[in-house]
Amino acid sequence: MTSLEPWRPERGEEIIAGLTRLDGAVLPMFHALQGAFGHVPKETVAMIAHALNLSRAEVFGALSFYHDFRHEPPGARLVKICRAESCQAMGGEAASRFLLADLGIDWGETTPDGAVTVEPVYCLGLCAVSPAALVDGQPLGRVDGMLLVEAARA
Amino acid sequence: MSRVCVPRDAATLAVGADAVAGAIAERGVEVVRTGSRGLVWLEPMIEVETVAGRIAYGPVMAKDLPGLFEADFLNGGEHLLRLGRPEDHPWLAGQTRITFARCGILDPASLDDYRAHGGFKGLERAREIGPAATIAAVTDSGLRGRGGAGFPAGIKWRTVAEAPGETKYIVCNADEGDSGTFADRMIMEGDPFTLLEGMAIAAFAVGASKGYVYSRSEYPHANATFGAAIETARSAGVLSDFDVELRVGAGAYVCGEETALLESLEGKRGQVRAKPPLPAHQGLFGKPTVVNNVLTLATTPWVLAKGGEAYAALGVGRSRGTQPIQLAGNVRYPGVYEAPFGLTLGEIVNDIGGGTASGRPVKAVQCGGPLGAYFPPSLFDTVYDYEAFAARDGLIGHGGVVVFDDTVDMAAQARFAFQFCALESCGKCTPCRIGSVRGAETMQRVMDGVDTEANLALITDLCETLKFGSLCALGGFTPYPVMSAINHWPEDFHVVRDI
Structure with missing residues (x-):
């Protein structure tokens, strides 16, 4: 962003x-x-x-x-992670929990330093490369916790 | 010099296609960005144009390119990642590609490429035979709404054509919110002019001059590609007096329901309307409106070009033609597989999908998105056709097939179905708005081992209320995943969890 x-x-x-x-x-x-x-x-x-x-x-x-519209600006980096079934089937929840624990925030929150916001989405249409995320609008597929942390903190 | 086709479908970008394209272009080789062929486990899959036709390699990462250049891949050289001619690949050779005939092959930004691959033949044919014969061709094809409801497209078009009024609309439902589905996105990114041509055919047939495509904010790449295609078509004047506008939703799943979608297009809360009146009579801004899914509209150019009978010759029972089946979740070969209706679910999951990606046994397969039933392997003989799925308390929906291995907890999936319904309920009808919340709470009690039998009975009763008392499919179909999970995996609802 x-x-x-x-x-x-x-x-x-x-x-x-x-x-x-x-x-x-x-x-x-x-x-x-x-x-x-x-x-x-x-x-x-x-x-x-x-x-x-x-x-x-x-x-x-x-x-x-509408879920999308924010009332406050997001953090400098916006990470949207899919929480829907296809990504669930490929370990998406565990990957998300790893990232959220690393950042010390919950879904929909921004890190205290304003660096990263993590939002849930329900399907990015990237189901064939599940689990998937969108980091500042860039699609990321076949992610795991480490990859999400790298992308969020890069 | 050989050209290299590198996909730019969002799923391929998600696994590094841009870096591959960049690394090839750096060597002075011409790169064409195409859509995806849909063999997504092989993405990024690149194709070199050689004298012997296209030769595919995949999955190719940027780090593989030095080796590929060394192997003379530009002339189809041997390499560990060489897949041969894509059309000979069993996964593609086994398909009947109609809706996806051009996807992954042509340059989605090029009108010339579209024409060279048979584009606009359907629209030309429609103009030759006139609106009534166009509607007759679509009716004869047996094409049913691919969004999930399966309503015959020709009948919908005829209703709008016969509705009184000067102003009519074509609305394309591209709000593809079902998990495990991505065919609409792939068409918008890989063959956008097909969708525009289909909308123009529909407009010609019913007498509409304006069309809207309602897409998703979760699809930024599809929106960019499709938006550019609209501009290209508009400036080239290929749609004559028909104009199309792209609108983007805002994360509300329920806006995939056609009346909520219309409300949203009008700038309101995406709340479901009671029917009647049908959108065909009073749709967008109160005018007669065709609301069709991307795949439905994108299939009509083929139907017009080849004739309704040719399409109707494929399929089984009342499910005519082909369905782009989208394989996702824990599956070895994920992607889009277009085939005539009539495969069995087992063939789809095991033969085409190759079983699970994890190598563990398949436990459940959710068909038709988050409102679709979970099927156990014992029902793998179910034939992929609208009626056969309905007979087994399931649905085909938009064609999504999401595979789960034996680590999945079906009680958690049932709870998720309620939670999702609660999150996405538009709030208009009570069964959905309140029932979803109570359902999630009650399922949590079951998972905590509290009064299991009584609470399961309560959930069964609640599902009846949701099924018969909800205004739309969100509340009405949430019982499908819930009850299928309870009926097929009762053991998952009677375990002591140590959470």
């Missing part, structure tokens, strides 16, 4: 304004905001509501429904 911008309301407004022409623009806006700032800042709920003539409740309702 190298290219995150610091949150600026003007920039948020600009991103939202650029997407208002889309039908059903709410999710594309959340994605664009999270892409820029690493999270969807709570101030943007009112901005989106205003731009799309929706109630803030409708926008917040959508925002809070």
Whole structure:
């Protein structure tokens, strides 16, 4: 996660304004905001509501429904590990536990130094190279605990 | 100079394909990035274009390249990793590739390559014969929805075509959330124009001018490749007045359910809608909408080009044509294997899959994703066909087959099924929202050895409620993995665990 911008309301407004022409623009806006700032800042709920003539409740309702959208920026490195059946069958849980123990955090948490965030995902579609992970967007297959630690700390 | 094809499918990137491509290009050799052939245990599998055709090597790591160059692999030289002509490999030779005919062979970024491999013949044929005959061809093919529900595609198309209204939509369900499935992703990465052509055929057939593909945030590479393909097709004008937009979900499994998907596309919480009205009558933004899975749409170009009868000639019973079976989990030969319906589960797991990767005995096979039943080896004679699976309280779903060896604890898998349902429930209906949580708690009690029989009876009763009282398949099908685990491996629910 190298290219995150610091949150600026003007920039948020600009991103939202650029997407208002889309039908059903709410999710594309959340994605664009999270892409820029690493999270969807709570101030943007009112901005989106205003731009799309929706109630803030409708926008917040959508925002809070989806697992992906963060309310705080993640750590410098974002590790997403699959916890679904195919990866379970290949020892994914043990690999994950090894990494989490090494980092001293639980699922969804960030190390105190802000270096690494570990999030669960349910299937990356990399089931034929299980267990699998996505480290800063780069796919990793046939992982074990050591490999995850290396990737998370590299 | 020989060209070398190196896959860029996300599963191959996950095992080092980029480093291999880089190391080959460094030597001044032309590298083409293709999709994956689907023999994933051999990935990264590279293919050299020689005078004798393509010669494959795999699995190739960057460290193997000095040796490969030394062995003159650019001319098909002998090497420990040499696999020979890919089409002669038994795993490929045994397949009937229709949906995946081009995947792993062509350059997914090139429209010219797509045309050279028979692309757009289906769309051309559709335009020749007109919308009604196009729908008839799809109906005659017997093609059923590959997302899992298995609804006949032609009937859905006809319903939308006959629905009144100027504005209609084609929505491609690419929210491939089932664990053990990756065929949609592979098509989007390896042969994206096939999907676009299929959507254009559907649009022509029903009179739609706008299409959406709802993909997943977990698929960044597929989204990049497919997004680029949309731009290429748009600027080349090959889809004429039909336009396609890619939308990306946000980690909600339930959005793979078609009405939740439509809600999400509209910018709302991904909550399931009650049916009726059917999406074919009132779908996206209240307009008549075709919602089809990636594989369904990507198969229609072949159906139009070769005729519905040719497709219907394959398969068994009411399951016509082929299914790209996705083998995953603890299996020796994981990948995508496209075959006509009619194989037995045992053939799929043991002959094609080669048994477990660990070498231990197979204990359970989950078919059809997290909402699919677990099958024991004693049911390996089950024929791979929608009805035969349903008759054994299972489902084919989207074609995922996940193998587990004898170290798996089926009570833990049953508990996971409830936990997953609780995590992903949209919250709209009570059986799913509350029942999943209570189910996970009760299963934990069983695992702790507390009132085992009474709690198992409670779970059985709860599963009845979920099955018949839920609005959609998330709550309705969670009983499949739970009850199959209880029925086939009762011993796993009566052990004392020392946790």
